[in-house]
């Protein structure tokens with residue numbers, strides 16, 4: 001903020017959306033198209049999380065920092081968004097809480113549930129493709145089964161989208177196998193870290209910067225293990241989902257009260 005490193009406002013001729021780019025050791029620039037809404041404050045928190053991650057890697061070489069896998073690249077950004085959301089929920093009135101939660105729960109459902117269905121779909125396609133080519137009907141039924149497996153009875157079967165494989169461009173590129181999976185992993189990993197932070201904020205603060213600075217040097221399981229977190233345990237992921245469940249419970253309470 002002090003150095004004007006954030007190009008915040010929308011202008012004609014400027015590209016849309018938002019991103020953060022590391023420019024030199026520890027330094028980042030952020031592009032945004034800010035408008036006064038919670039969603040844009042949240043996007044800014046997300047991009048500042050990436051900037052903080054870059055800062056944490058200040059003393060790493062380009063090879064050490066640049067090797068951060070996609071699965072860990074969203075760790076700090078998700079963490080920042082979660083801090084902002086939880087803090088905002090404590091300070092605003094019921095009506096605004098509802099708006100904030102509706103948005104974040106929709107995002108979480110998309111990232112956790114829908115991306116899981118795409119993961120299952122790709123897994124079953126690769127398994128079958130080993131032996132032979134697949135027909136469009138088979139793709140449809142694999143997608144349908146994957147969506148049924150992840151959405152359960154949460155949405156009506158008639159509204160499932162068996163042609164999802166036809167509309168997502170990345171399914172057609174060899175370089176983008178399991179393209180969506182890191183977003184789901186990253187979100188749950190960031191939420192899991194938030195759960196750890198809530199349990200013991202002081203201990204977490206001591207190791208957080210160190211964890212971010214090492215994301216290019218070990219895989220997620222190794223890295224988390226160094227900080228006493230076992231991501232191969234079910235408890236860690238249940239802890240991540242509990243952060244979302246807490247929001248669902250608050251959302252349901254607020255809806256019941258507003259009737």
Ligand SMILES: [Zn+2]
Nearest residue numbers: 046050074077
């Ligand atoms: Zn991001």
